[in-house]
Amino acid sequence: xxxxxxxxxxxxxxxxxxxxxxxxxxxxxxxxxxxxxxxxxxxxxxxxxxxxxxxxxxxxxxxxxxxxxxxxxxxxxxxxxxxxxxxxxx
Ligand code: SF4
Ligand code: SF4
Numbered sequence: 001x002x003x004x005x006x007x008x009x010x011x012x013x014x015x016x017x018x019x020x021x022x023x024x025x026x027x028x029x030x031x032x033x034x035x036x037x038x039x040x041x042x043x044x045x046x047x048x049x050x051x052x053x054x055x056x057x058x059x060x061x062x063x064x065x066x067x068x069x070x071x072x073x074x075x076x077x078x079x080x081x082x083x084x085x086x087x088x089x090x
Pocket of ligand 2: 040043065
């Protein structure tokens with residue numbers, strides 16, 4: 001089973017309050033935008049106008065975006081207990 005296939009069978013219980021907040025002001029002046037390329041779940045996407053759009057819906061809680069952001073624009077915490085990803089393949 002491929003990585004993509006494994007990711008698709010994970011389950012999520014989403015909280016109305018996202019566990020990640022992104023400072024879009026800082027994103028506008030970020031020239032490299034590594035989050036878009038490195039988030040394994042595709043939570044960061046570029047709009048046609050070049051704006052970074054974020055959605056926590058499929059977040060794998062890996063913490064990569066927090067580590068790679070050169071501008072400390074990502075405020076990251078684990079979801080509240082009982083929420084977030086439910087891994088089916090460990
Ligand atoms: S790397 Fe950080 S500042 Fe740059 S676009 Fe992503 S979240 Fe925004
Ligand atoms: S924690 Fe991982 S999966 Fe979640 S948004 Fe950040 S890079 Fe993507």
